[in-house]
Amino acid sequence: MAALIASSLVVPSGSAHAAPSGTEGGSAVTFALIGDTPYGDEQQAALPSLIGAVNADRDVRFVLHAGDVKSGSTTCDDARFATLATLFGTFDEPFVLTPGDNEWTDCHRTAAGGYLPTERLEAVRRVFYPVAGRTLGGHPMGVRTQARDPRHRDYRENVLFTRARVVFATVHAVGSENDLAPWSQLPGGDRPQERLAEFEARKAAALDWIDDAFAVAGRTNAPGVLLMMQAEPTDTPGFADIRARIVERARAYGKPVLLVHGDEHVYEVEPGYAGVPNLTRLETYGDTAAHWLRVTADPRTSAVFSWQPQTVTGS
Numbered sequence: 001m002a003a004l005i006a007s008s009l010v011v012p013s014g015s016a017h018a019a020p021s022g023t024e025g026g027s028a029v030t031f032a033l034i035g036d037t038p039y040g041d042e043q044q045a046a047l048p049s050l051i052g053a054v055n056a057d058r059d060v061r062f063v064l065h066a067g068d069v070k071s072g073s074t075t076c077d078d079a080r081f082a083t084l085a086t087l088f089g090t091f092d093e094p095f096v097l098t099p100g101d102n103e104w105t106d107c108h109r110t111a112a113g114g115y116l117p118t119e120r121l122e123a124v125r126r127v128f129y130p131v132a133g134r135t136l137g138g139h140p141m142g143v144r145t146q147a148r149d150p151r152h153r154d155y156r157e158n159v160l161f162t163r164a165r166v167v168f169a170t171v172h173a174v175g176s177e178n179d180l181a182p183w184s185q186l187p188g189g190d191r192p193q194e195r196l197a198e199f200e201a202r203k204a205a206a207l208d209w210i211d212d213a214f215a216v217a218g219r220t221n222a223p224g225v226l227l228m229m230q231a232e233p234t235d236t237p238g239f240a241d242i243r244a245r246i247v248e249r250a251r252a253y254g255k256p257v258l259l260v261h262g263d264e265h266v267y268e269v270e271p272g273y274a275g276v277p278n279l280t281r282l283e284t285y286g287d288t289a290a291h292w293l294r295v296t297a298d299p300r301t302s303a304v305f306s307w308q309p310q311t312v313t314g315s
Helices: 002-009 040-056 078-088 117-128 175-179 192-220 240-253
Strands: 029-034 060-065 095-097 159-163 166-170 225-228 257-261 268-270 279-283 291-297 305-311
Touching (some): 040 060, 040 078, 040 291, 095 166, 117 192, 166 192, 175 192, 192 225, 192 240, 225 240, 240 257, 240 279, 279 305
Parallel strands (some): 060 095, 257 279
Antiparallel strands (some): 029 291, 268 279, 291 305
16 A cells, blocks of 8 residues: 555656745746765766766756765765765756765664764765855855854754745755664664754754744745755654644745655655645655756746656666
8 A cells, every 4th residue: 555655646747736826027947856866886976977967957057965975884984975075066056965864864884884973964064064155066156054043053054045036945854763763883882862962953953944944935925935855754753843843834834835855765746745735745866876856946837846857868
């Protein structure tokens, strides 16, 4: 039954089925959406072809990556991070990344190097977010970062920007139950107090950032909101509060909201997510360097968001 439900959500292309947002003026913007890539050496070697395909699309104005820049069974060392950051820097346009669990939460695993996850999270911030408020990519762009908030100075990875009058925001929420899963393979064993403290602080930042995104959308009369995080916010302990906040804010907002994530490696579209008519869940391709989504946000349309799957030629 689960397989049938999942397959029913997979569609070749789509749009966010949502309440009308108005057709007032404003130009559309097109961007690339990827996630959970590259997984392993083979995909890392193939990534330049995907980057080349995105760069060749003259309409693409920026790239969103929904987290997991490596597999959970590969090492979390600085050298790998640096190599990946350099690769992502070869996208011509701004590159916007939200972290995944494989970059830090799961680095306690023996195969990943047995790292302390909070130490690896600091490395992720240092390598992939070297300048707070500025993206990677060949032509970086300035973004609003939560690190400017004295309450949440650590969270430079939570960013917000507006294009085509649509509000885009990244929210740091990851797999492995959003870091509630024990660091069981850490040398010396799990550190539950440290792990739970990390979880609570990051959850508080995430909830405030979701509020900020919708506040900006309300002040600017934005036609739509896109939220991107690595993991789907299911109704489980690690995500329940974040899910409830998204549902509450999206329902009150009333206009199209697109919730973008990765983690499960299956392209899926779920309109009316969590019972909210104007909220659509979009999971991007994962565990591949051969596919990406070409997404357009057009404030002149009622749905605002639409997308088409893309395959890298020769893959």
